[in-house]
Amino acid sequence: MQSLRELYKIGVGPSSSHTYGPMKIAERIKLLYPDMEKVHVDLYGSLSLTGKGHLTDKIMQKTFAPVPCDFSFKSGELPYHPNGMLVIVYCGGEALKPIEAYSIGGGEIYFKGDLEEEKVEIYPHHTMREVIDYCENEGLSLYDYVLRFEDENFKEYLFEVLEAMFTCVENGLHTQGILQGSLQLKRVAGSMYQQALNTHHEMAQERLFIASYAYAVSEENADGHMIVTAPTCGASGVLPAILYYAHHQMGLKKRDLVKALAIGGLYGNTVKYNATIAGADGGCQAEVGTACAMASASMAWINELNNSLVDYAAEMGLEHNLGLTCDPVGGYVQIPCIERNAVAALRALEASFLSKHLFGSRKISFDLVVKTMYETGKDLAKKYKETSTGGLAKNYFNEHKENKNEKM
Numbered sequence: 001m002q003s004l005r006e007l008y009k010i011g012v013g014p015s016s017s018h019t020y021g022p023m024k025i026a027e028r029i030k031l032l033y034p035d036m037e038k039v040h041v042d043l044y045g046s047l048s049l050t051g052k053g054h055l056t057d058k059i060m061q062k063t064f065a066p067v068p069c070d071f072s073f074k075s076g077e078l079p080y081h082p083n084g085m086l087v088i089v090y091c092g093g094e095a096l097k098p099i100e101a102y103s104i105g106g107g108e109i110y111f112k113g114d115l116e117e118e119k120v121e122i123y124p125h126h127t128m129r130e131v132i133d134y135c136e137n138e139g140l141s142l143y144d145y146v147l148r149f150e151d152e153n154f155k156e157y158l159f160e161v162l163e164a165m166f167t168c169v170e171n172g173l174h175t176q177g178i179l180q181g182s183l184q185l186k187r188v189a190g191s192m193y194q195q196a197l198n199t200h201h202e203m204a205q206e207r208l209f210i211a212s213y214a215y216a217v218s219e220e221n222a223d224g225h226m227i228v229t230a231p232t233c234g235a236s237g238v239l240p241a242i243l244y245y246a247h248h249q250m251g252l253k254k255r256d257l258v259k260a261l262a263i264g265g266l267y268g269n270t271v272k273y274n275a276t277i278a279g280a281d282g283g284c285q286a287e288v289g290t291a292c293a294m295a296s297a298s299m300a301w302i303n304e305l306n307n308s309l310v311d312y313a314a315e316m317g318l319e320h321n322l323g324l325t326c327d328p329v330g331g332y333v334q335i336p337c338i339e340r341n342a343v344a345a346l347r348a349l350e351a352s353f354l355s356k357h358l359f360g361s362r363k364i365s366f367d368l369v370v371k372t373m374y375e376t377g378k379d380l381a382k383k384y385k386e387t388s389t390g391g392l393a394k395n396y397f398n399e400h401k402e403n404k405n406e407k408m
Helices: 016-032 045-050 056-064 128-138 142-149 154-173 189-198 202-222 238-248 254-274 284-302 307-319 337-357 366-379 391-407
Strands: 010-012 038-043 069-073 084-091 099-105 108-111 226-228
Touching: 010 016, 010 154, 016 045, 016 056, 016 084, 016 099, 016 108, 038 045, 038 056, 045 084, 056 069, 128 142, 128 254, 128 307, 128 366, 142 154, 142 254, 154 189, 154 202, 154 226, 154 238, 154 254, 189 202, 202 226, 202 238, 202 337, 238 254, 238 284, 238 337, 254 284, 254 307, 254 366, 284 307, 284 337, 284 366, 307 337, 307 366
Parallel strands: 038 069
Antiparallel strands: 010 226, 038 084, 084 099, 099 108
């Protein structure tokens, strides 16, 4: 598995696959061809179908600037991944050979052919069973396992990631208004937080705090502001909500929370290696489901559960998101994405609680759920994988169209 630096990336929303990844593709091509005169991009698959709502064209135009860049939105998919593009660079008045590039989830990119780069793997184990067995044999905690294989500056990077997450929560809590895009969705994180402060019911307050933190990050993401992929932009509100709650309501120090961040990252990394974290490839189960597993593992560790129970919590977090579709209304990372982040954060809280009390009844491993999620994602119809051609995305506009016709 790769470094957790490749999982936790500080960048901009609203989509790691549709915004952050294409930005990195453009950055690399611009570096390779400093004398380019213009660029044409053919977008395919999910990038074509929801690229407008996800700002794919805007971020690539901004990155290539001042070089002009235009787009064609193509039907069909390129062979390697649903998030594919062909980039044609013009130099000396001539078009160079098209560059086949992919944004494969979590901001990670892949170039086909001459520009293909070999992935650097630093972790020798590929499943959580292997990781936990190794830790038991070596007498390591899961956090110490991470530090054994990451570089000497990785602890500082975890603090940087945690600070970025917390800044994003706070920015979201203190920003009001309407989110960008035609849906005209109102920001509600701040008002939800005020409700939490004003309630005296302990359970309701706990849930309102967590939900408001998840909303805060997700609303920042939807507006194209700074977030941390965890594991993606679309699922970036789940883990920060749990960590911010643990710091401000449970009193945990940041030096402890970076350990929870690393442990959650191990579970996200395992999904990324053995399955997918891209909604266009596996549906929302790959994004929010993975984020829920990461947050469940982090909360279980925060609650001082052992490795086996941490693993159980992560398994529940992912298992109960199996089959979750990715059908963003209008191609925006807003409906159902923002609300779904809050639901997943609350589910992580429950997974941690249940793992502690149901430890003797476990039959399903985390690795088995990862395998099942991958197979389920492959079986999902394309219209339910970030195309906005099915599910809520389709029915929302059909309903509004019918209502509009009735009023005429």
